Amino acid sequence: MPLIGATIYYLSKFLKSRIILMTATKPKIFELAQKEILDQENEVCKPFELLTGHEKIFKTYHRTQIIPYIDLEFNRTSPCADFIEMVFSKTWHPDKSCLIVCNTVKRSIEIHKEVTDYMEKYGLINKVFYLSTNIVPAHRLERIQKLKDLLGDEQAPVLISTQVVEAGVDLDFDMGFRDIGPIDSIIQVAGRINRNNNPLKRNSPLYIIDFGDARRIYGTMTFEQARKTLTGKKSIPEMDYLETITEYFDDISDRSSFSTYRKIFNSMKTLKYHSSDSTENPVSSFKIINESLSTSPVFIELSDRELELKNKYQQKITGELSNEEWERHYKIPFQQQIIAVPDHLTQELDFLHEIEEKIKLVPQELLSEFYSIETGYIRDAQEKILMF
Secondary structure: OHHHHHHHHHHHOOOOOOOOOOOOOOHHHHHHHHHHHHHHHOOOOOOOOOOHHHHHHHOOOOEEEEEOOOOOOOOOOOHHHHHHHHHHHHHHOOOOOOOOOOEHHHHHHHHHHHHHHHHOOOOOOOOEEEEEEOHHHHHHHHHHHHHHHHHHOOOOOOEEEHHHHHOOOOOOEEEEEEEEOHHHHHHHHHOOOOOOOOOHHHOEEEEEEEEEEEOHHHOHHHHHHHHHHOOOOEEEEHHHHHHHEEEEEHHHHOOOOOHHHHHHHHHOOOOOOOOEEEEEEOOOHHHOOOOOOOEEEEEOOOOOHHHHHHHHHHHHHOOOOHHHHHHHHHHHHHOEEEEEEEEHHHHOOOOOOHHHHEEEEEEEHHHHHHOOOOOOEOOOOOOEEOOO
């Protein structure tokens, strides 16, 4: 955040740019930039609020509330089954649409199975959906539209998702559950509940549980700070979200070390872009998200349509198809069938031959072994997949 804030400041100063930052969670980007970088540069950044009296406006909302259930302990061998029995079955009612957000794809697939089994066990007709980067983008878009239609008809679907639902997805559920994570992420999920401010759904709940994944995904400091923010509170009403997020970011910034990003800033000043420039932290080392796992692109050949797209891609590589025609007719549909799969899940794969960009393939004849239409790439698949 300090590096982004400083960069935005200099964009404004030197390129005569006007920056508008729109946020639901108000991270301390400019405050941290001033403290960690700009003070040392004798610069002063003075952002101002476009929305006057925004604190009072935040206090007027009562759409949702956050209810911490983080003290519940789930069995390590069957936490998802425990969640269904201890939390879901006691707080959810079949007439309520529901969102469940997990920190990992693996956990979300497990929860999807448990929820589906629960519906079948009790003969419930609620439709259950799954959404994550484990399914092809084309299917994600279709499911979001189906969910919008069902929610608009006041039906009660249940969506199991990863963090992919936290931003840019306009859905409005009656209630939700989220595995513990950063407080700003939790508030983003709350924004998918009673989104349309139905007064009959005032204080709709978002329950926070702990499956034990957050420390590994977000790091110890973020995990502990999130628990500290939630511990001892029966609920956090929406009118207190701004105060809660401010306290959270204050504590995080007091405990964070930003030395790496100060070094990247110095690399920006001296135009040290790459590691070949003999610098410890070149500009190219900057990442908004530090990926813990490297991934490979995998093309899912669902039908003859995808087979055609694959063939057009090969024609583009060999020069039989012009780049202009590829860009105009095939590029986007092709990309809509690609997912990123962690390398350790594809490390024993055989390759037919290597092509540009090393895109791997799940062909139609192996589809059932490697791809589920409901939950995407089958992560425990041991059979081999081919590269085209």
